Amino acid sequence: MPAYNPKLIEQKWQRLWEKSGLYTTDIANATKPFYNLMMFPYPSGEGLHVGHAYAFSGADVYGRFQKMLGNEVFEPMGFDAFGIHSENYAIKVGKHPAELIEHTTAHYEEQLRKLGNMYDWSHKLSTTDPNYYKWTQWLFLQLYKHGLAERKEADVNWCPSCKTVLADEQVITGRCERCDTETTRKKLKQWFLKITKYQERLLANLDHIDWSEKVKAAQRNWIGKSEGATIHFAVNMPGAGNAEAQKPTTISVFTTRPDTLFGVTYLVLAPEHPLAQQIAQSNADVAAYITKALKKTEQQRIAEVGAKTGIDTGVTATHPATNKLIPIWVSDYVLSGYGAGAIMAVPAHDERDLAFAQTCKLPVVEVITANDTLVNSGQFDGLSTREAQKKIISWLEQNNHGTATTTYRLRDWLISRQRYWGPPIPMIYCDSCGEVPVPKHELPVLLPRLDDFQPKGKGLSPLATVDSFVHVSCPKCGADALRETDVSDTFLDSAWYFLRYPSSDCVDKAFDPKITKRWLPVHMYIGGAEHSVLHLLYSRFITMALKDMGHITFDEPFTTFRAHGLLIKDGSKMSKSKGNVVNPDEYIDTIGADSFRIYLQFLGPFEQGGDFRDDGVQGAIRFLNRLWNIVHKTHRAAKMKDSPDVQAVLHRAIKKVTEDIGTLKYNTAIATIMGFVNSLDADKGGDAILSIDQARLTVQLIAPFAPHITEELWALLHDYDGRSWKKEQSIFNARWPQYNPEFIVETTHTLVVQINGKVRDTIEVTTGLSNDELQKRAFASLKIQTCLQGKLTKKVIVVQGKLVNIVV
């Protein structure tokens, strides 16, 4: 028997698979298409790490399983190679990103190939390829044409280190997602994609898509729907004689608790609020406060939680229900970007309002709700909170004091980046024609090769320094015009890539309608939960927009999405900054991809992740060696008749493994096969060894996890010749094992006998005995009789096939 040599076998089969085109999908004609997608990586200079290997091989297990079930599986791979991450790395190592990308993607591809995943490399794509980003630009223009892209001046997040603006989703508690630098606010004219137009649909669809629950929760959270009311308060502006001030003025506030209306003690305006600004013109103290507040960074504001500052404007408003005068304050604990930028403060029911009232020594109003019943609320006393909310809203509406209102936390997606490494936004500005889209036939707007590509700061992309790029003639009137010099966010590149893979050869369209109809939406998508509110939300938005524009017929891109877990090492998540990243290459080189894949997927449930420990890989190696030996022994013995003792265990394993792979419980699937293989080892008398057919079934069960060794053993069990091997002979083209229900019927089982719920004895009984018979057997047990001595039996519980519980 040859010794198991993973390196040799893996090279052999990777070569034969490629030569035979086993994983090349018939995109145009597939009748049972299954699109198995995993999030494409951005190729960092450090190369693929163990986290990638874990996620990708886990996704590949699922793809191979689907293929073995008879589906035509399309499993593509590509590179998200545009973006700040790639550009920052290029700056760090002092190379041009274009050159670097060539090198890093080649390295990634090599590493990915060694893992043995069933990628169809003929559909590889890179977001940096002009043939790709031409269509990213086209997508932007489509959005523009349909009013979903808009250039507007706004207060935006600015990262001083990356020298670019960022989307809200890319700012994590006031810091840049990429470099952790504190972000600042900047007023700039930028391009936004109107994702907020889709907020209700993005939220509603979550109820019927099959996605990991935690990702759906994160998206709901991020969209942040709040139902409540807008309430108008009449303002009593001082300064008679001033024509401006004598106009009736109102402040509108948003609240989710209209039932606390009678607890309002004061109003607070955000420093940015127009009325605050207006008051500041005649009140120097207010002006000073606002100036100071607006200078604060996000971080400073967050640091001040609890120690709130503010200023009384001296102006009052009239309470719509009680007609009492209430003071108006300005404070930066009220955010301008949410709701109405002004609030009604109810210290009795809101911690923040209470903190502010205490700091600023405002009189606090008594309780409004006691035991879910309204008090001190005039005509609304005695109502429950829920009833009161409804009744107060209708009262407000009848008296023109307010309306029912729904607000969302979601903001529009800012996609302009003042950086180099991205697709130029295809717009031209002309003095007489205004914003002019680049005509489709002029796409792509090529990213010029710049030797000095470093960000310049000051809110302009490095492209602004290239005269030949900037100066163009207007496509409409021919006059001198200027190009947009910002590039688009890398998340726009990845918001539609799943549409491109099957159509990657398509030259005249972003995606071919026929192909798209056949292959999309994606059947299974696997990736990290860290993209919950970035990539995964953006992709859903773009898909909805494309549907509404008539380009596709579905509005959700991924039918099923599963978030894989994280690998933990030395107690924390693997990351570059923690210095606990493991390179998969050394493992694959020493123990082989198959052992490594088995080890990774055996660590824990795929959706939970696991603890990566070096010493654990031994188990996987031993297991595959055992399998190798048993199959070779079987092949030599060439037994054609199935061993009956093995049949029941084998078929139970088939049932369990099939269920477990389908639900991504890879760890228990592997454990089941290990248990089966161990049971064979135990009786090595020779007689009990598997038949050829049984060995084939065994090998098939492991194939999704360890593709190379199983392909080799499959060929051995069929006496295929490596030189004339054809893809039709592959184990992955063979039908997945079916269990025979007759074989797994149990003839005997263990009957557990309990007294007061505690196990006192176990008895082997034939299956199917009557309750009376089971009870009789239980009482016949010597152990039970001993335990029961002198005790009165009160009750006996019999559970068929399981136990007898005697209550005394």
Place this chain on the structure above:
RNA sequence: GCCCGGAUGGCGGAAUGGUUUACGCGCAACACUUAAAAUGUUGUGCCGAAAGGCAUGAGGGUUCGACUCCCUCUCCGGGCACCA
């Protein structure tokens, strides 16, 4: 503060309300070996000499019976966060 996960042997982890600890790692003994590695066999929750008792983060509850269901709490991981 809010929202999602978790908490089970020395460790990673298994368990349709019914034998807690599958499978793996580690460890121990034995076999093979001149020896080691590798491999194989057996054992391995804790206390106890044994009979037996006690164990699934803590405390209650439902139940003949709870890791599993309900309530209260603690701790750990992740996400959101002055969002009114």
